[in-house]
Amino acid sequence: MKVTQHLWFERDMERAIRFYASQIPGSTVDWITTLPTDTPSGPPGSVKIAGFTLGDQRYMAIEAGPLDAFNHSFSIVVECDTQAEIDRLWQALGEGGATEQCGWLRDRWGLCWQVTPRRLGELMSDPDPAKVKRVTEAMLKMVKFDIAGLEAAARG
The missing domain is CATH 3.30.720.100 (Signal recognition particle alu RNA binding heterodimer, srp9/1)
Structure with missing residues (x-):
């Protein structure tokens, strides 16, 4: 199947x-x-x-x-390993579209994308709830994800 x-x-x-x-x-x-x-x-x-x-x-x-029309109930998530990959995709996919909070953007055809760092998943699954809280608070303030900012939040 x-x-x-x-x-x-x-x-x-x-x-x-x-x-x-x-x-x-x-x-x-x-x-x-x-x-x-x-x-x-x-x-x-x-x-x-x-x-x-x-x-x-x-x-x-x-x-x-x-x-x-496309809407947020379907989006394509792209996990990136580096900030350079995030920056490149964010620029390319967002051109002619609209950016949104938490790594979301809508491209020129209306399709929703989430351009995220692979590292975010690792930080969000950390066993330390205080670290996860700090990362979550930092993430919620971001439009395009910044890996260095997420790492700094994780360190406290």
Whole structure:
């Protein structure tokens, strides 16, 4: 059994998925096709579907006109090892979109992302509740995550 996330784009699906694949190492656009027949979403040629991989996750996408806008109930989490990776992805994915608290951003297509340091998970699972509290308080004040700031909070 395989599980694949599926994204519905109103328009510009191909550009979006090619951009995503160019930003996440190890990613590929596996296939794109235009449906040659009438669909409930439109006439022949108006609907595209695609398969792609971001890192180690499989996705499918459809471009079929308006339906439901992306929202926070689905987001893509990217764990980064370095501040440079966070900074690069934050800039690229956030361009034309909007940034939010706690490492969240919405890209120009409306898709929500969480750009997080892998180190945050380690700090949040520390057995010292005082350390976790300090890290949590620091995290809640951040928009883009700052690994050095999280480490400083952990040290107290």
